[in-house]
Amino acid sequence: MIEKLIGFAIKQRFLVLVGLLLLIGFGLYSLKHLPIDAVPDVTTNQVQINTDVPGLGPVDVEKLVTFPIESAMSGLPYIDEIRSLSKSAFSQVTVVFADSVDIYFARQLVLERLQIAKERIPAGLGQPLMGPISTGLGEIYRYTVEGKDLSPMELRTIQDWIIRLQLLTVPGITEVNSMGGFVKQYQVVIDPAKLVSLRIPLRQVFEALAKNNVNTGGAYIEHASEQYNIRGVGLVRTIEDIENIVVDVDETSGTPIFVKNLGNVIVGPEIRYGAATRDGKGEVVAGTAMLLKNENSRTVVNRLKKKLEDIKPYLPAGVTINPFHDRTDLVNATIHTVRNNITSGIILVVALLILLLGNWRGALLVAFSIPLTALFTFSAMYQAGIAATLMSLGALDFGIIVDGSVVMVENIVRHLSLKQKNSDGITQTIHESAHEVGRPIFFAVMIIIIVYLPIATLQGLEGKMFKPMAFTMIFAMVGSLIIAITVIPVLCSFVFKKGITAFKEENRVIRFIKKGYLPLLHKTVDHPRITIAIVAVCFFSSLALVPRLGSEFIPELDEGAIAIHAQRLPSVSLTHSADLLGKIEQVLMQFPEVETVVSQTGRAEIGFDPMGQELTDVFVTLKPRKEWKTSKDKEELVNLMEKALTRIPGMIYSFSQPIEMRVNELIAGIRSDIAVKLFGDDLEILKETAGEIERAVAAIHGAEDVKAEQVAGQPVLQISIDRAAIARYGINVSDVQDVIETAIGGKRASEVFEGQMRFDLIARFSPEARGSVEAIRNILISSPGGVNVPMSQLAEIEVVEGPVQISREHAQRRIVVECNIRGRDIGSFVAEAQKKIKEEVNLPPGYFITYGGQFENMQRARVRLAIAVPTALFLIFVLLYAAFRSIKNALLIYINIPIAATGGIVALYLRGMPFSISAGVGFIILFGLTVLASVVMVSFINELRQSGIPIKEAVIKGAETRLRPILMTVSTDIIGFLPMAISTGMGAEVQKPLATVIICGEAFSTLLTLFVLPALYRWFEKRETEKSGNISH
Amino acid sequence: MKKLFYSLLFCGAFLGVYTDVILSGSEESRYETLRFAQGDIIENVEDIRIDNALEGNCEHNIPIIECDGCRYEVGVVKVDSEFLKKEGMLELAEAKESTLNSIIEAPGEISTNPDREVHITPRIPGIIKEVYKGLGDKVTAGETVVLLDSIEFGQAKSDYLKAKAMMELAGKNYDRVKTLSEKQVVSQKTFIEAESELERARIELRALEERLHLLGMKDSDVQKIREHEEFQSLLPIIAPFDGTVIEKHAVIGERVDVGFGLFRVADLTRLWVWFDVYEKDLAKVKNGQNVSLLVLAYPDENFEGQITYIGNTVSEKTRTTKVQAEVDNATGKLKPGMFVTVAIHLSEKGGALIIPRDSVQSDGADKIVFIPLKDNYFIKKKVLLGTATPECYEVLEGLKDGQKVVTKGSFLLKSELQKEKFGEGCPD
Secondary structure (H helix, E strand, C coil), rough: CCCHHHHHHHHHHHHHHHHHHHHHHHHHHHHHHCCCCCCCCCCCCCEEEECCCCCCCCCHHHHHHHHHHHHHHHCCEEEEEEEEEEEEEEEEEEEEECCCCHHHHHHHHHHHHHHHHHHHCCCCCCCCEEEECHHHHHHHEEEEEEEECHHHHHHHHHHHHHHHHCCCCCCCCEEEEEEEECCCCEEEEEEEEEEEHHHHCHHHHHHHHCCCCCCCCEEEEHHHHHHEEEEEEECCCCCCHHHHCEEEEEECCCCCCHHHHCCEEEEEEEEEEEEEEECCCCEEEEEEEEECCCHHHHHHHHHHHHHHHHHHHHHHEEEEEEEEEEHHHHHHHHHHHHHHHHHHHHHHHEEEEEHHCCEEEHHHHHHHHHHHHHHHHHHHHHHHHHCCCCCCCCCHHHHHHHHHHHHHHHHHHHHHHCCCCCCCHHHHHHHHHHHHHHHHHHHHHHHHHHHHHHHHHHHHHHHHHHHHHHHHHHHHHHHHHHHHHHHHHHHHHHHCCCCCCCCCCCCCCHHHHHHHHHHHHHHHCCHHHHHHHHHHHHHHHHHHHHHHHHHHCCCCCCCEEEEEECCCCCCCCCCHHHHHHHHHHHHHHEEEEEEEEEEEEEEEEECCCCCCEEEEEEEECCCCCCHHHCCHHHHHHHHHHHHHCCCCCCCEEEEEEEHHHHHHHCCCCCCCCCEEEEECCCCHHHHHHHHHHEEEEEEEECEEEEECCCCCEEEEEEEEEHHHHHHCCCCCCCCHHHHHHHCCCCCCEEEECCEEEEEEEEEEEEEEHHHHHHHHHEEEEEEECCCEEHHHHEEEEEEEEEEEEEEEEEEEEEEEEEEEEECCCCCHHHHHHHHHHHHHHHCCCCEEEEEEEHHHHHHHHHHHHHHHHHHHHHHHHHHHHHHHHHHHHHHHHHHHHHHHHHHHHHHCCCCCCCCHHHHHHHHHHHHHHHHHHHHHHHHHHHHHCCCCCHHHHHHHHHHHHHHHHHHHHHHHHHHHHHHHHHHHHCCCHHHHHHHHHHHHHHHHHHHHHHHHHHHHHHHHHHHHHHCCCCCCC | CCHHHHHHHHHHHCCCCCCCCCCCCCCCCCCCCCCCCCCCCEEEEEHHHHHHHHHHHHCCCEEEEHHCCCCCHCCCEECCHHHHHHHCCCCCHHHCCCCEEEEEEEEEEEECCCEEEEEECCCEEEEEEEEECCCCEEECCCCCCEEEHHHHHHHHHHHHHHHHHHHCCCCCCCCHHHHHHHCCCCHHHHHHHHHHHHHHHHHHHHHHHHHHHCCCCHHHHHHHHHHCCCCCEEEEEEEECEEEEEEEECCCCCCCCCCCCCCEEEEEEEEEEEEEEEHHHHCCCCCCEEEEEECCCCCCEEEEEEEEECCCCCCCCEEEEEEEEEEECCCCCCCCEEEEEEEEEEEEEEEEEEEEHHHHEECCCEEEEEEEECCEEEEEEEEEEEEECCCEEEEECCCCCCCCCCCHHHHHHHHHCCCHHHHCCCCC
């Protein structure tokens, strides 16, 4: 088949050229449209349902809002998980669908059920809304709106009603979230004393406000052949309009009682649950633009930036929009990294090939295959919907990709140089030499592809992280294979039309190497047992190092910025939080590395992110690396920052990166190694049992950072209505609740329109009348009968500690005890923990425990790999057998595979790197390369033997002839990976371990191929020939 | 080690530091105090036990308060106090003995004192001839406010003068008859008749004079009438006491009947405040307690008064008891009908130990404060609180006079102490 393909290509040279042009064209098109992102998107396929429930505490939010939604969602098809979070005034239900489900279909399913859920939520509590169609990578552009002479409220109005609305028109933007400042609101601040003395119930004020703010239409009338539309204008426009709304008429005197007689009408801030501050200089208004799922962040951000430029002239004087997170920075860095890889790869490969091949045309030809393969890869990625990220492209090494072409070109050049006098049959020679290496190249590349397959079977988080890498690599290999066996021979036939004239038999470098190589080769071939023994010793001693390597599951990709998650006691107030954040920013701004710091505390008015006011995301934008002064790398900077921040007590900081933080928030967020999830009903029992679990786990050797989820600690002013008391006064529970909800909380009565802007009109008691526990005790409740009774006479009012949040999973309340493991393996730790919890923790009936955390992912990956890796190994063997039709040859190469790992293991150990998936990928590539070299070598020796040359000569001759291509491929690989191994830029986290493994591993495995393989070959064959009765002698 | 501990203790004492720690769970008497040589150092038995504990080494074999992992177990936090003070995040205050006022607030309404408010009405019908006062004018007792032209009044006057003339006539007749009777010229009967005639005339005159008095004439007025034989029909209507015209209905030329309210005059220098006291507060309110009023019109001014009456019933409608206080209004700023907030000063408690509200934090069911231990160390201390005012708490147990407590920043210290507890869900 391969032969036919090569033959076809050579015969239909022009067809190949046309195909080549098509490939280049489509490749360029794909490159232009390929989604580029910094990191792969590991967010689960989820639909969030957020409900703002003003005023309600977590327990009631759960009971009245979360539970109806959650129960309506369960039973939907293709669901992986439903989890929920109920916080003060906020409910979030997350429905996680299988990755294969189309997001719009999933949202459709959710929407249908949401209708049912809405009916079950008591009226007026809140409207469940689906979150934006976005992912963890969605927050592509963050900015603050600042203006010197404008108040936070004015800035917020500008953000909400000018900037946000305009940005939402940018294609690809699904949501723009506002945070900080104050949302403008018209407020009727009622003096309760006046209500009491004028005997007006609070309800009446609300009704009056709503009734006196409407526009109506009265269809039309006809008049003198014309048509007049009828419009009743009754909307309030100004504060005076509101003040002059009549609430009641005094029965005795007949004088109207206006709103202004009951209190003041002011423009005030809406109750807020979040704030934003910047650079320690106080509050700002922040905006976050979110990318629609599956959109290209780079193009959308560029569109958005253009839009911002368009808006700028229309903004009030002095208002500036200052970005602090721009995804294109990161994307450009990614592009930069990839471009560097490609260009440095091309340069190095060309230089090396000229040196080793001694033929610059051939070298350029091989180099030409690099952009071709890249274009093929981009086309395939575009078709498969794989984004270009640090993960997918970062690990792409063009040294490996050209291996096939190198072997092909080398062989052609060698053959041509041998037959240079006979210039008639150049095409024929090319065909023959291509034919000679076609099969080995095919099988070797196929084997590399197969070793990637286990990675392609990974699922969940790790799958999303590494699948793009595996697929990109597979595409690249397929591309390089196709190019090596079709395009390269064809191009050779053009380039070497006149044969090779100036080709020296041996260039100096190769001759020099051969001088040292051949004597050593003779020795190893003569003493196979000693050779094998030495290799075995090396291999097994390297295996001994394996347990000493740490392990790391998911690599951390540098996003170039720092995100600090700051946590305070749950009882902290928002104002105090904002003050503290100001201090934190001041501390951070003292670092010369820091460009700007923006903190977002709590959640936005319309929230997607269920953060309480005790949580803050601090975004630290850093200056370019060359301006750094106090620290040399990010790790050091983070350490210094952490140290500086501990001067502000009472806070817990965790350092992360903007995207990483957001992704973690979206994917359940358990980042510890082990999470013991306790399910049950009663919050108190859950809390106590979690405490028991915490103690049990903490006592286990190796447990670190043991923490139980903090569920309590929110002070609640609890107003428990005394039913007997209200019965005596003829007051309904709802009368009291109305007052709590409206008078204290402030309730929306209507809306005030200012052009297209609309602001809530609310009525609320004056701050003195509701601002303290004492004031609330004294609020008068009026019954329909006109009786006024203070709250404290109707209800038990006390400050208690309530839950901060209630998490649910699988329709059960859940509490998590997390811990990390240091200095022992996870498996045994989990086993011990399970045993210990079983023995020591007394689980009440109805309560149960499951185990999760990173360990869950690792275990899942392990199970997958336990099936996939042996399957792949078997497939490799099958392929090898297919290539040689000899079990012995296949086995011979097969044995080389594990032994090749030796160099990689030693390198990891020496560089102090943990065994990560990246390193694992490195090993996989290493195996493939070893196979490639071995296959080429063995097949050549086989060919020599078939032409009648005795074993030893065939082995020596084969090894000698193959020395050059092997050295060429190996040195291109190593040189190609060298920049990665020492790089510190974007993507270095993925590239470093991989490159390290390959460089050292290949150096070792080359020795293996050059010395041990021939020795083994002869040893294997000799025994056989001896057994079969010395036919040749 | 022991030596070091005591020297440390005294150092702390000289700094005015009072270390008093409560470990949870201890039920023994915690506040029994001991006195050391220095007068101002007050330590208690429990403290010494705790200080020993503080001095002790933790499981990591370093002094417990120096150990980042164990310090919190004894309620000690370590912060960079210099830095925090500089940044304005940490402030201290002293617990001090002071007088504590507790108040109840109630909404009220100002009204006039009904004893000092009058409708001025004519006693006889007539036509208003003159009006001397307008709305808001001050009147003094006895001042004429309206001149009424009354036929009845003229009639009464002329009747009086006629009766006076009649009496004079009867008197002359009597004198003549008496002389004649003494001379035995007329009969005894005639004398008696003259005598009774005179008596009748006198009675008549007195009756008519009474009538003038009834119409508001004073003796002097009557005398004037008598002397000047003046029988004009103009009747001056006078103010009964000092006051201010708060209503006026008198219009010149209008005919008014008896009982028509010409003016409403009230004395506004002393006003009443009525306010509602709820059942829950009733026991605390007593006659004679001081009240101060807050009115919307003069938010910065304080008006003082005393409770004069506490209602005897609870209104079925409002479920409150009416309480009345009298308030001085010499300035005239208070106006009847104004809504006021009445603050009733219940009691003044001397010698209460008070601390600023900021300094108190909740720790579960306990109330705690933080007190400085040494440089950067602070320790948590449980306190028992009494009365609360908007600014202060009264400390019943747990602190001593002069003890320094953390005010601003106490929440931070509490957070730092409880840091272990809330580090949930954060990536390490």
